[in-house]
Amino acid sequence: MAANNSGSEPRIPEDVTLEEEAEAEAKGKAPAASSATTTTMNRSGSRPQLDLSGAAIHGTLEDRNPTILLPNQSDDISHLALDIGGSLIKLVYFSRHADQPTEDKRKLSTKRRLEIFTGARRSYPVLGGRLHFVKFETGKLNECLDFISSKQLHRGGVDSPSWRSGAQPDNIVIKATGGGAFKYADLFKERLGVSLEKEDEMDCLVAGANFLLKAIRHEAFTHMDGQKEYVQIDQNDLFPYLLVNVGSGVSIIKVDGHGKFQRVSGTNVGGGTYWGLGRLMTECKSFDELLELSQRGDNSTIDMLVGDIYGGLDYSKIGLSASTIASSFGKTISDNKELSDYRPEDISLSLLRMISYNIGQISYLNALRYGLKRIFFGGFFIRGHAYTMDTISFAVHFWSKGEAKAMFLRHEGFLGALGAFMSYEKHGLDDLSAHHLVERFPMGAPYVGGKIHGPPLGDLNEKISWMEKFVQKGTQITAPVPMGAPATTGMGGFERPTSKGDILRSDASAALNVGVLHLVPSLDVFPLLEDPKTYEPNTIDLDHDEFKYWFTILSDHLPDLVEKAVASEGGTDDAKRRGDAFAHAFSAHLARLTEEPAAYGKFGLANLLELREECLREFQFFDAYVSIKQRENEASLAVLPDLLMELDSMDEEDRLLALIEGVLAANIFDWGSKACVDLYNQGTIIEIYRMSRKKMQRPWRIDDFDTFKSRMLKKDQPYKRALISVDNAGADVVLGMLPLAREFLRRGVEVVLVANSLPALNDITANELPEIVAEAAKHCGILRKAAEAGGLIVDAMAGIQGDTKDEPASVPLMVVENGCGSPCIDFRQVSSELAAAAKDADLLILEGMGRSLHTNLNARFKCDALKLAMVKNQRLAEKLFNGNIYDCICKFEPVS
Numbered sequence: 001m002a003a004n005n006s007g008s009e010p011r012i013p014e015d016v017t018l019e020e021e022a023e024a025e026a027k028g029k030a031p032a033a034s035s036a037t038t039t040t041m042n043r044s045g046s047r048p049q050l051d052l053s054g055a056a057i058h059g060t061l062e063d064r065n066p067t068i069l070l071p072n073q074s075d076d077i078s079h080l081a082l083d084i085g086g087s088l089i090k091l092v093y094f095s096r097h098a099d100q101p102t103e104d105k106r107k108l109s110t111k112r113r114l115e116i117f118t119g120a121r122r123s124y125p126v127l128g129g130r131l132h133f134v135k136f137e138t139g140k141l142n143e144c145l146d147f148i149s150s151k152q153l154h155r156g157g158v159d160s161p162s163w164r165s166g167a168q169p170d171n172i173v174i175k176a177t178g179g180g181a182f183k184y185a186d187l188f189k190e191r192l193g194v195s196l197e198k199e200d201e202m203d204c205l206v207a208g209a210n211f212l213l214k215a216i217r218h219e220a221f222t223h224m225d226g227q228k229e230y231v232q233i234d235q236n237d238l239f240p241y242l243l244v245n246v247g248s249g250v251s252i253i254k255v256d257g258h259g260k261f262q263r264v265s266g267t268n269v270g271g272g273t274y275w276g277l278g279r280l281m282t283e284c285k286s287f288d289e290l291l292e293l294s295q296r297g298d299n300s301t302i303d304m305l306v307g308d309i310y311g312g313l314d315y316s317k318i319g320l321s322a323s324t325i326a327s328s329f330g331k332t333i334s335d336n337k338e339l340s341d342y343r344p345e346d347i348s349l350s351l352l353r354m355i356s357y358n359i360g361q362i363s364y365l366n367a368l369r370y371g372l373k374r375i376f377f378g379g380f381f382i383r384g385h386a387y388t389m390d391t392i393s394f395a396v397h398f399w400s401k402g403e404a405k406a407m408f409l410r411h412e413g414f415l416g417a418l419g420a421f422m423s424y425e426k427h428g429l430d431d432l433s434a435h436h437l438v439e440r441f442p443m444g445a446p447y448v449g450g451k452i453h454g455p456p457l458g459d460l461n462e463k464i465s466w467m468e469k470f471v472q473k474g475t476q477i478t479a480p481v482p483m484g485a486p487a488t489t490g491m492g493g494f495e496r497p498t499s500k501g502d503i504l505r506s507d508a509s510a511a512l513n514v515g516v517l518h519l520v521p522s523l524d525v526f527p528l529l530e531d532p533k534t535y536e537p538n539t540i541d542l543d544h545d546e547f548k549y550w551f552t553i554l555s556d557h558l559p560d561l562v563e564k565a566v567a568s569e570g571g572t573d574d575a576k577r578r579g580d581a582f583a584h585a586f587s588a589h590l591a592r593l594t595e596e597p598a599a600y601g602k603f604g605l606a607n608l609l610e611l612r613e614e615c616l617r618e619f620q621f622f623d624a625y626v627s628i629k630q631r632e633n634e635a636s637l638a639v640l641p642d643l644l645m646e647l648d649s650m651d652e653e654d655r656l657l658a659l660i661e662g663v664l665a666a667n668i669f670d671w672g673s674k675a676c677v678d679l680y681n682q683g684t685i686i687e688i689y690r691m692s693r694k695k696m697q698r699p700w701r702i703d704d705f706d707t708f709k710s711r712m713l714k715k716d717q718p719y720k721r722a723l724i725s726v727d728n729a730g731a732d733v734v735l736g737m738l739p740l741a742r743e744f745l746r747r748g749v750e751v752v753l754v755a756n757s758l759p760a761l762n763d764i765t766a767n768e769l770p771e772i773v774a775e776a777a778k779h780c781g782i783l784r785k786a787a788e789a790g791g792l793i794v795d796a797m798a799g800i801q802g803d804t805k806d807e808p809a810s811v812p813l814m815v816v817e818n819g820c821g822s823p824c825i826d827f828r829q830v831s832s833e834l835a836a837a838a839k840d841a842d843l844l845i846l847e848g849m850g851r852s853l854h855t856n857l858n859a860r861f862k863c864d865a866l867k868l869a870m871v872k873n874q875r876l877a878e879k880l881f882n883g884n885i886y887d888c889i890c891k892f893e894p895v896s
């Protein structure tokens, strides 16, 4: 990168043509292949057992954590487990990332400096991977076999060497549970050449449920009166609980611990009963059709209600209202009607209510029998269907008088398959905790039921066309349908739950409810979080109104983002097609969330902003803002020497104020904010920066500067290490954060710059920072020596202009990645590198709206924290601070 010292500042053009962007991009951007590798690097991984025999160190001996080649690492690690039930076959399979990227210089030197010894586990390359969830109808077993075969799941997936070489391992063993593991074993051997290793069904159900409740943060939820609410499960207070698996039949299991359980009851009236009777009594061809019919049904034409018996009156003495069902299907005995005289809709609803209440009641009785308060319901009878869940919840609540709680699981039907998957000892999945798992909702996730089975892994083209098909279907299924009016007499009894009017989502989009689980063993909880258990990253709840607002903001921003993304990939036809697919995919996500805000688990603004970035990456847009970032970095580096000189001429107190002012002013360069983007078209970077600085009026909206200054000036208590989390590229980092970092360094404080692992909007990444630091160091001895000490630059003596003679012995300047690819940060899941760097830190600085306002404004840390941001959104300013756009926040929170 060449710093421009001529003094002329590049103007941000109003119209950046595709050609211009493409040209700029071609000069600086990493090749697509390496970008794709980096994308997978940080957010996925797995922990298969490694064969270390014959391992050889690859790299120089001085490296503490050299890459180790494992020539004997077997690649036929098992990738698939099955639960073959009476109605459905459930598959859980694991897909691995192709190659592990080698570590860059920054990482190696940082590791050495921070003394990151992660033990044997992480000294070896950890393979990345994801867990996928798919289901088929047992009656269509052939489809399932075709699916396994097309993806070569029984041979380790299409990416595995055994598949590529065409070699056929002799004895492939796949874990399977459910009755079909016995019934269809020969067929699997015949068709796929695999042996099914049977695992006990109850063992698997319990193992799956325990794993989900431990490792997935938002797995369990309550569903009452149409409202879904996620429940935070306390690991130390999980057992005992009642697990009710509603499959074809129903198993009721008392769970006392890991592997400690007893099947205490069950009922033969279950999902198979609803579907079977429903099929006989209606013309329905599928379970979903039957369920959908129920939503337009009126069960009072079929069920005998209390009012029917009591002449329209309530039976108030025992708390039953007139509309309570006295006898399911009871009315059909009293007249001469034939089956064909009843509406299929009404039959379906009566059946659904009969079976759901019955299951709820039996579950309650078993909970009562063992004194259990929590009942988790799984199995595919539930099918994420609001009315079914409301009905079961109502029954549990009614009979237990509110004492017992019905809870549902997002991975409802996959408990057994997951348990079978975990029974492969070599996966060691049981070791994983919530912070190791990242759930993603890619549009390309394969799903089942209809004809489309998803693209072969990694085939973008098929993913795009699959997505196009999804969008076609999606337009019919994502139209919001108003909820039915609440119906209650306030009398108790079995009223009609309120969520009946809710639409039934097709299986295709329902599959989006369960994402792909990325296993990332290198993620950690940030050790300086005061209380990880109560920590909530999002500042504002994304309720209905809030979501509506952000929906508009993000939708409005979409065309511009697509234009930049396409340009960043050279503006080719392929890039345009991917751009369209991205726009459709992201819009479909937004539409889905509009209908059901809790569809993807508990979802905050941070998740929404991250979803956008992930969606870009899914369509292989690695860095949409790459050329903007480069242009702004260059322009800012050109004026940095003058700024440093100006700062150096000030006394200590004035300089501190100027530095904080500078950070706040430069935080205006945010390409995610509509208001700011409009501003950029009115001037050059430096003009805007100066204007922004000039407008700094104290007191700021939150102004703890004086307390911060006093703390900084305490000579007897200097900070030891400052973690400085940076935000945007360009002026923000170059003119704002680097001069602040330099101030700490000159005071003898170690500085760790914390930056994104992956691009998000115009945020600077950890990979990009060393180059910027090196460029800045050419004009500044302090930065140069510190960067050398931190291993960021080697032999920087060439081309030095700064004066170094008065500088103290160098404290290091380091860069670590934060493990994120989003404009926000969730401190429950950061890179192990950042977690290690936090060990000796006594100050954390968070900069920018995403990381210190949208998230973490209320987060408490074990060290002093300084949160700095300019508010670039009017609504947020009003909501959080009763303020205005361009207000500044300087929030200092000392620990004591």
Ligand SMILES: Nc1ncnc2c1ncn2[C@@H]1O[C@H](COP(=O)(O)OP(=O)(O)O)[C@@H](O)[C@H]1O
Residues within 6 Å of the ligand: 084, 085, 086, 087, 088, 089, 137, 178, 246, 247, 248, 249, 270, 271, 272, 273, 274, 275, 287, 288, 378, 379, 380, 381, 382, 383, 413, 449, 507
């Ligand atoms: N697409 C579907 N096809 C058939 N049954 C379905 C479908 N979706 C949900 N179900 C319901 O799920 C039940 C099967 O649940 P599941 O947990 O898979 O049990 P099993 O292991 O007995 O097959 C069926 O009896 C039916 O009530």
Ligand SMILES: CC(C)(COP(=O)(O)O)[C@@H](O)C(=O)NCCC(=O)O
Residues within 6 Å of the ligand: 553, 609, 667, 669, 670, 671, 672, 673, 674, 675, 727, 728, 761, 823, 847, 848, 849, 850, 851, 854, 869, 872, 873, 874
């Ligand atoms: C995504 C962002 C949080 C990034 O802000 P930053 O962290 O860079 O200060 C911000 O651009 C944002 O909230 N944008 C959407 C709001 C708007 O257009 O006003």
Ligand SMILES: [Mn+2]
Residues within 6 Å of the ligand: 670, 727, 728, 761, 762, 763, 823, 848, 850
């Ligand atoms: Mn940003």
